[in-house]
Amino acid sequence: MSGSVFAQSDATRVQNNGQTCFNGYGYTLKGGDYRYTEHHEVSRRNGRITDWNVTYVGRQGQVIARKHMDFSTNPTVPVYEMTVPRTGYEEGIRHQGDTWTMFKRASADAKPQTQNFTIDPPMAADSGFNQLVQQNFSALTSGKTVHFKFAAAGRLSVIDLKASQTGTPTFEGRPAVQFTAKLDMFLVNRFVQSLKLTYDPDTKRLLEYEGIGNIPDDDGDVYPVRVSYYSDMPQVARQHDAPAAACGSVDDNGSG
Structure with a gap:
């Protein structure tokens, strides 16, 4: 998972019909070295997300990965595909009829791997986790722990997670709330890095x-x-030639 799994910038004015675009800036957690910019372009119809494109732009202004998500079938489990052009890595989720399938290809020369799974709410995948958090925001901020399943295509597995509020930091000088999501398994929690997410309350x-x-x-x-x-x-x-946050600022070759 990554920031793009959850992203929706607070600095962006959301369009209920049409596109909303924004950037996220990626750094190494240890050392704080800048690595890439995520450029997001989100399409909505009647307030509901329909499509979500993310382009990852590296330190030389080059596209290092792309992701397209389709939320038309499920608001928290998108059909999606992520590709890394340099290596040929691919991962994502397909849906046909009643069948949901995670897929992964480690490199351009590798054999694709697949794993079918069943939608079992509350459940999320990729950036659908953002909608799941928003659906449960009141419960989380009131001190409740939310248990859910996460379809992790990169691992070809469905993971049991739990989320709870763990702090009230500030971000750019404004009050914020922090949630922590971690594996819902007592014996392995300490061996797996948790995820920390800071939201505008x-x-x-x-x-x-x-x-x-x-x-x-x-x-x-x-x-x-x-x-x-x-x-x-x-x-x-x-x-490092990051693209502007405006819609259409990234083309197929880089940061336009």
């Missing part, structure tokens, strides 16, 4: 994500990241 939009990312490093391994959805582009991102 009024707009219910994600401000910051801390946890395992989904963009591989030069060795092909994913690593812990912090993705921050700042109101303004950080100078370090600007210096």
